[in-house]
Amino acid sequence: MSRSGGRSLRFVVVTRNPGKAREFEKIFSECGLRFRVEPMETPEIQSEDLREVAEKSALYAYDVLREPVMVEDAGLFIEALNGFPGPFSSYVYKTIGVEGILKLMRGVEDRRARFISVIAFYSPITEPVKFFTGEVEGYISEEVRGSKGFGFDPIFVPAEGDGRTFGEMEVEEKNKLSHRARAARKFAEWISGIREVTPPYE
Numbered sequence: 001m002s003r004s005g006g007r008s009l010r011f012v013v014v015t016r017n018p019g020k021a022r023e024f025e026k027i028f029s030e031c032g033l034r035f036r037v038e039p040m041e042t043p044e045i046q047s048e049d050l051r052e053v054a055e056k057s058a059l060y061a062y063d064v065l066r067e068p069v070m071v072e073d074a075g076l077f078i079e080a081l082n083g084f085p086g087p088f089s090s091y092v093y094k095t096i097g098v099e100g101i102l103k104l105m106r107g108v109e110d111r112r113a114r115f116i117s118v119i120a121f122y123s124p125i126t127e128p129v130k131f132f133t134g135e136v137e138g139y140i141s142e143e144v145r146g147s148k149g150f151g152f153d154p155i156f157v158p159a160e161g162d163g164r165t166f167g168e169m170e171v172e173e174k175n176k177l178s179h180r181a182r183a184a185r186k187f188a189e190w191i192s193g194i195r196e197v198t199p200p201y202e
């Protein structure tokens with residue numbers, strides 16, 4: 001491997017979620033970062049801590065790929081449901097889906113919710129695992145609105161927006177407000193300052 005003249009560290013975005021990948025790709029390209037997306041499955045441990053889930057996934061992905069890796073774990077935390085589905089968002093989405101959440105929220109006045117994103121990054125030259133977090137506050141809509149985005153986007157209205165759900169926004173608009181974009185920009189700023197050295201890893 002040759003010295004690459006002070007270029008920022010190349011890394012792999014590990015996700016099997018194409019919606020997430022699209023959002024990261026937009027931000028990282030805008031920042032001029034060098035990366036690729038790998039739709040690799042990482043075993044998700046059951047934990048109430050997004051950080052712990054992301055960390056374990058990042059270390060697993062590094063063991064397999066042997067390249068600098070970033071993994072994100074995100075969740076929707078609904079106030080009136082004591083933070084449910086939170087770290088179990090992926091499973092809850094696959095089982096009861098957005099309709100299931102709307103059912104649980106029927107007649108509930110306090111509809112406040114937030115998305116939280118935790119990025120974990122690992123490479124041997126920057127160890128230990130680094131974390132970057134982002135949050136967006138909003139509320140759960142009364143009905144499904146929009147078909148853009150993914151997951152719970154059609155029922156989440158960001159508080160700083162204009163009343164539309166994330167499901168009614170283009171990726172550029174969602175990226176101005178979202179938990180993921182906030183975590184991604186913090187990560188982008190940090191990794192822009194990490195130079196590739198020779199040889200970074202075996």
Ligand code: ITT
Binds near residue numbers: 015072166178180
């Ligand atoms: P990877 O682990 O492969 O990245 P995943 O979809 O399993 O993909 P998470 O474990 O982070 O990712 O899952 C969190 C779930 O929370 C996700 O499947 C969605 O249902 C929901 N979610 C997270 N971020 C979201 C967002 O920006 N918009 C809508 N739903 C989101």
